[in-house]
Amino acid sequence: MTGTDDVLLVHGGTPLEGEIRVRGAKNLVPKAMVAALLGSGPSRLRNVPDIRDVRVVRGLLQLHGVTVRPGEEPGELVLDPTHVESANVADIDAHAGSSRIPILFCGPLLHRLGHAFIPGLGGCDIGGRPIDFHFDVLRQFGATIEKRADGQYLEAPQRLRGTKIRLPYPSVGSTEQVLLTAVLAEGVTELSNAAVEPEIEDLICVLQKMGAIISMDTDRTIRITGVDRLDGYTHRALPDRLEAASWASAALATEGNIYVRGAQQRSMMTFLNTYRKVGGAFEIDDEGIRFWHPGGSLNAIALETDVHPGFQTDWQQPLVVALTQAAGLSIVHETVYESRLGFTSALNQMGAHIQLYRECLGGSDCRFGQRNFLHSAVVSGPTKLQGADLVIPDLRGGFSYLIAALAAQGTSRVHGIDLINRGYENFMEKLVELGAKVELPGSALV
Ligand SMILES: CC(=O)N[C@H]1[C@@H](OP(=O)(O)OP(=O)(O)OC[C@H]2O[C@@H](n3ccc(=O)[nH]c3=O)[C@H](O)[C@@H]2O)O[C@H](CO)[C@@H](O)[C@@H]1O
Numbered sequence: 001m002t003g004t005d006d007v008l009l010v011h012g013g014t015p016l017e018g019e020i021r022v023r024g025a026k027n028l029v030p031k032a033m034v035a036a037l038l039g040s041g042p043s044r045l046r047n048v049p050d051i052r053d054v055r056v057v058r059g060l061l062q063l064h065g066v067t068v069r070p071g072e073e074p075g076e077l078v079l080d081p082t083h084v085e086s087a088n089v090a091d092i093d094a095h096a097g098s099s100r101i102p103i104l105f106c107g108p109l110l111h112r113l114g115h116a117f118i119p120g121l122g123g124c125d126i127g128g129r130p131i132d133f134h135f136d137v138l139r140q141f142g143a144t145i146e147k148r149a150d151g152q153y154l155e156a157p158q159r160l161r162g163t164k165i166r167l168p169y170p171s172v173g174s175t176e177q178v179l180l181t182a183v184l185a186e187g188v189t190e191l192s193n194a195a196v197e198p199e200i201e202d203l204i205c206v207l208q209k210m211g212a213i214i215s216m217d218t219d220r221t222i223r224i225t226g227v228d229r230l231d232g233y234t235h236r237a238l239p240d241r242l243e244a245a246s247w248a249s250a251a252l253a254t255e256g257n258i259y260v261r262g263a264q265q266r267s268m269m270t271f272l273n274t275y276r277k278v279g280g281a282f283e284i285d286d287e288g289i290r291f292w293h294p295g296g297s298l299n300a301i302a303l304e305t306d307v308h309p310g311f312q313t314d315w316q317q318p319l320v321v322a323l324t325q326a327a328g329l330s331i332v333h334e335t336v337y338e339s340r341l342g343f344t345s346a347l348n349q350m351g352a353h354i355q356l357y358r359e360c361l362g363g364s365d366c367r368f369g370q371r372n373f374l375h376s377a378v379v380s381g382p383t384k385l386q387g388a389d390l391v392i393p394d395l396r397g398g399f400s401y402l403i404a405a406l407a408a409q410g411t412s413r414v415h416g417i418d419l420i421n422r423g424y425e426n427f428m429e430k431l432v433e434l435g436a437k438v439e440l441p442g443s444a445l446v
C-alpha cells in the first residue's frame with residue numbers, strides 16, 4: 001500500500017459490533033521462526049498471522065538459506081534450515097530498518113556459521129530503544145562485535161560458552177537473545193532479572209520441543225543447560241494478547257460489543273482487571289472473550305505500565321483512547337518506553353484533554369523520572385471527539401488513532417495506515433466486519 005492508498009477515511013460515530021479472530025502473537029511468531037535456524041531439521045509453526053513482521057523475517061530467513069513454505073493447514077509454515085551453510089547473504093542491506101527481529105539472528109548464526117551480520121534495526125519509534133544489553137550478553141558468551149557503517153559484524157572465534165548474566169532491566173528482546181544463544185552454548189547459563197512475558201514462555205516451549213533444557217524460577221531467573229544439537233519443532237503459536245486488547249479498547253471507546261475469538265484469559269489477566277476497573281464488561285468462554293461497553297459512564301483510573309505480569313506497555317495507547325471517555329481524571333505512567341505518550345497530541349486536536357508530565361505520576365518512581373521525558377499523562381474526561389487529519393506515528397499509536405476516529409463525530413483522514421499491517425492481520429477487513437464506516441479515497445465505502 002503506497003501513496004494515496006495509505007490514507008483511510010474513517011466516518012466515526014458507529015459502535016463496533018460483531019466478531020473477529022486473532023491469530024498467533026506478533027511478539028512470538030517471528031522469534032519462533034528465528035528459532036527454526038537452530039534446528040538440524042525442519043520446523044512447523046502453526047497459527048502464523050499474515051502481518052508484515054512475519055513477512056520481513058520470512059525474507060531474512062530465506063536470504064540465510066532457510067526454505068519457508070506453507071504447511072498443510074492455513075496459517076502453517078514449514079521452515080527448513082538444511083541449507084543455511086551455503087546461503088549468499090549479499091543482499092542483506094535491503095533488510096535494514098525493517099523490524100527489531102534481525103538482532104535475534106545473532107546467537108543462531110554464530111552457532112551455525114561462526115559469524116553474523118546484523119543490519120540496522122527498525123521497530124516503533126517510542127523511545128531510544130538501545131541494544132546495549134544484547135551486545136553485552138553476546139560478549140559474555142564469547143562473541144566479538146565490530147560496529148560497521150551499515151550494521152554490526154559478529155564473530156564467535158570458538159564455540160560460545162554458557163555464562164552468568166544479570167540484565168540491568170527485564171528486557172524482552174535481551175532475554176530472548178540469551179535463550180536463543182544459550183541453548184547451544186557449552187555448559188550452563190544463568191540469567192537473572194529476565195523478562196517473563198507470555199511470549200517468552202512460549203518461546204521456551206518451542207525451544208524445549210527442539211531438545212533444549214530450560215528452567216524458570218519464580219524470581220525472574222532462567223537456567224539453560226546447553227546441548228550439542230537441536231531438532232526441528234511443531235508448535236502452535238500463542239494468540240496475540242496485544243491485538244486482542246486493542247479490539248477490546250475499540251469496543252469500549254465506540255460503545256460497541258466485540259467477540260475476540262482466540263483471546264485467552266491467562267495471558268490477559270492484568271488487562272482484564274484494568275478493563276473491569278474502567279467499567280468495561282467482558283465474558284470469557286473456551287474459544288475467546290467478548291468485550292463490551294455496558295452503558296452508563298466509564299471510570300477514571302490510575303494506570304502504570306510495567307514488565308509482565310504488570311500492565312503491558314503495548315496495551316497502553318489503545319486504552320488511553322477509551323480513557324478519554326471516562327468520567328474524571330485518569331493518570332497514566334508509562335515506565336517501559338520514555339516517549340510513548342507523544343501520540344496524545346493528536347487526540348487533543350480531536351477534543352481530548354490530555355496533559356503530559358515529566359514527573360512519575362501516580363505510583364512508583366521509574367527510570368525516566370527527573371530525566372526530562374514526558375512519560376506521565378493526566379487524561380481528563382469525558383470529552384467528545386471530533387474527526388481530524390491524523391498521521392500514524394507507530395503501530396499501537398496508529399491503531400489508537402483508528403479507535404479515536406471511529407469513536408469521534410464526523411470524518412477523519414488517517415494517513416500512514418500501512419504501518420498497522422506490521423502487527424494487525426487484515427485490520428481493514430476486520431473493521432468492515434465490525435460495521436466500521438471506512439473508505440479508501442477514490443474507492444467505494446469498504
Ligand atoms: C518485537 C517485540 O517483541 N517487541 C516487544 C518487545 O520489544 P523489545 O524487546 O525491543 O523491548 P525491551 O523489553 O527489550 O525494552 C524494554 C526497555 O529496555 C530498554 N533496553 C532494551 C534493550 C537494550 O539493549 N537496552 C535497553 O535499554 C528499552 O529501551 C526499553 O526501555 O518488548 C516490549 C516490552 O514488552 C514490547 O513493547 C514490544 O512490543
Ligand SMILES: C=C(OP(=O)(O)O)C(=O)O
Nearest residue numbers: 100123124314395396423
Ligand atoms: C513496540 C511494538 O513493537 P516493536 O518492538 O516490534 O516495535 C509493539 O508491538 O507495540
